[in-house]
Amino acid sequence: MHWLRLFKIIYVTLRFGLDEFIFGHTRLRLLRRPVQLLLFWRNTSRPRGERLRLALESLGPIFVKFGQMLSTRRDLIPLDLADELAKLQDRVxxxxxxxxxxxxxxxxxxxxxxxxxxxxxxxxxxASxxxxxxxxxxxxxxxxxxxxxxxxxxxxxxxxxxxxxxxxxxxxxxxxxxxxxxxxxxxxxxxxxxxxxxxxxxxxxxxxxxxxxxxxxxxxxxxxxxxxxxxxxxxxxxMTSTPVSQVAYLREIGVDIPKLARDGVEIFFTQVFRDGFFHADMHPGNVQVADDGRYVALDFGIMGTLNDEDKQYLARNFLAFFRRDYREVARAHIESGWAPKDTPIDQFETAIRAVCEPIFDKPLKEISFGKVLLRLFQTSRRFGVEIQPQLTMLQKTLLNVEGLGRDLDSNLDLWTTAYPYLERWMSEQIGWRSALHNLKAELPYWSKILPQMPRLIHQQLERGLQLPPASAELQRVIHEHQRQTRWLRLISLTLLLLVLLQGSALLLWWFSQH
Known part of the structure; x- marks a missing residue:
């Protein structure tokens, strides 16, 4: 059965003329003409993107799903193919x-x-x-x-x-x-x-x-x-709800469409940056709206996750973009290892500015995110930026959110809507709120460790003072010095413990009041 499936894939590939993607490579270009002569019976007059889409649809739901995901990877495929693959519908x-x-x-x-x-x-x-x-x-x-x-x-x-x-x-x-x-x-x-x-x-x-x-x-x-x-x-x-794509009906029942668009942006950034866990299949069939204007989520098979490092990197980049601090964007790429360490930061900054600056102060209806992403990927290729596969689903979801926002309210200013939320989140991660949050999280462990601190420090000091074998006179001098200083150390440790306990009590009181 495995070989039969393989033969079907080969047949579909040849039938829709997809061999041009293989024989277009310099190593195999000489074989292209003979293959075309042998397969004279097929019709390859349609654009290559359309032929690729039809081929994936004929191969079945798994290939359709892969094509849908691939449509978000505009770094992997040309824009004409990405646009056509975005039309794939998973109707089975x-x-x-x-x-x-x-x-x-x-x-x-x-x-x-x-x-x-x-x-x-x-x-x-x-579905599939x-x-x-x-x-x-x-x-x-x-x-x-x-x-x-x-x-x-x-x-x-x-x-x-x-x-x-x-x-x-x-x-x-x-x-x-x-x-x-x-x-x-x-x-x-x-x-x-x-x-x-x-x-x-x-x-x-x-x-x-x-x-x-x-x-x-x-x-x-x-x-x-x-x-x-x-x-x-x-x-x-x-759930009793309406697909988000039925905008006319939602208006008819009194849903505030501009607010719905803004709420969608907030939900997306909340899932990504607060939780690191987000719905990664947000097509209109899975995103619906209740009669009172709240979103309803359906189908949770494909969810994306981000670790703390990914969230910090993304938030740092988003904020830098919103502030138009393109040097910070370039620095973030280099420091994270996504761009080579020897990347000339001035040139990288200039290239990013050339891509992003034209899209600011414009509503969604005047921005082509497809072109922006294409130019960003071209810039990435030029500077050797490595693509991070763990962010594939986030790219797909971001495009879904942008598409939903455009359908709901083409005048939505994505930057203005997202910036305050991201700025507050970033301050919670690296500002004073983050310090207090981490301190509060560590207090239960401090309460266990603090009573043991004098003994542990004393043992460490004792181990640190151990010396190799020496003369009897030297051993006597060391022993006398240890005896004289032991009480002083114990008194110092006791005072340190009292200070720590007093500080912890003050912190616990402060948290109880706030």
Whole structure:
């Protein structure tokens, strides 16, 4: 079956004329004309981007998903291909209810109608990995039931291996292969797609995002019904909401659209910089709006994570961009190791300024982020900046947010909306708020260590005064000196302990008052 899948991929590649991407390389260019003569029967009159999109659609949902992700990597592919891949729609025919019934019966060990009070046999949504049915739990609680596609694990494993082989070929033939890290991009894609194959993991993602936005002020996350969840089944609260793309209807029911756009920006930056955990599949089907104007998040299979180092780097760059401090942007790239240490900072600063300065003081409708990203990636290539695969999902999400914001309010000033939030977050990370937060976090450990401090310091001093064997007279002098100074050290340590305890008490009192 693996070889049959490989042959199908080769056939689709040749049918849509994608061999031009391979034979366009200088090492293989001589083979291009003979291949074209042998494959005279095919039609390659359409633009190459359109042919690539159609090929991925014919290869199936996993290749479609990879194409969607690849459309955000404008450093890897030309702009015409990225624009065409962005049109990919992950719409997959539903699988039969008979298979749904089989999966649910195996998961619960009993018939479906003994588990649910009612179950709608017609799915309300169908995607590449799973589909969703409405149902009611005992007591009439309305829920949405997500069921994994049968056999999807095997299909994904085979396709990931084939994608990795293609990435290896690209890395081998491309002069930019090492810098662009295509195999690491595939590995990042594989990690995220694998997380979609265990619906218990998705339920955990949903639960964590819900806790992060527990106040539900801006974002509503459905409740997970854990007793009915399984690796192949996720049961969650049924949400009544409208896709964010239906702007006319949202206006009709009284939703404040400009506020909705601003809230979307705040939600994005809150997820990224406060939590380091963000929804990474924010297409209109997964982002909806309640009648009261709050966002509703759906589908938690693909979530992005950032460590503290990534968050600090990104916040530093965002703030520097907003302040138009391009030298700080250049310095951040070099100090983080993303750009070579010998990069001429003056030239790097000038190149970044040339890209970014024209977009300030303009609303979204006057900014082409595709062109800005393309020029940034071209600048990155020129200065040898290495692409960070762990940020692939963040790039994709940022483009999603920009697209949603443009659809909702083309006059939205992204910089003005985001800057105050980022500035406060940065002060919390490196300013006095950060120092107080870290001090408060460490106090429980201090309370354990402080009583042991005199003994530990005394033992360390004793070890530090140990000397190699010496004469008896020298040993006597050392012993006498130690005896005379021991009390002085103990008194000093006691005073130090009292000062520390007094300081801790004052800090605890201050925190209790604030």
């Amino acid at each position: 025919p539903a699988f039969d209810y008979a298979e749904v019934d089989t999966i649910l019966t195996q998961a619960y060990g009993k018939p479906v109608l003994e588990v649910f009070e009612s179950f709608d046999t017609v799915p309300v949504a169908s 990995v799973a589909q969703v049915h409405f149902a009611q739990l005992p007591g009439g609680i309305p829920v949405a039931v997500k069921i994994l596609r049968p056999g999807i694990n095997t299909i994904i494993e085979k396709d990931i291996r084939l994608l990795d082989g293609a990435a290896w070929l690209l890395q081998t033939l491309s002069s930019d292969g090492k810098r662009l890290k295509p195999r690491e991009v595939v590995a990042e894609f594989a990690r995220h797609i694998h997380s979609e194959l265990d619906l218990m993991l998705e339920a955990a993602n949903c639960s964590l995002l819900g806790r992060n936005f527990a106040d539900k002020r801006l974002l509503i996350v459905p409740e997970v019904y854990w007793d009915w969840c399984h690796e192949q089944v996720m049961v969650m609260e049924r």
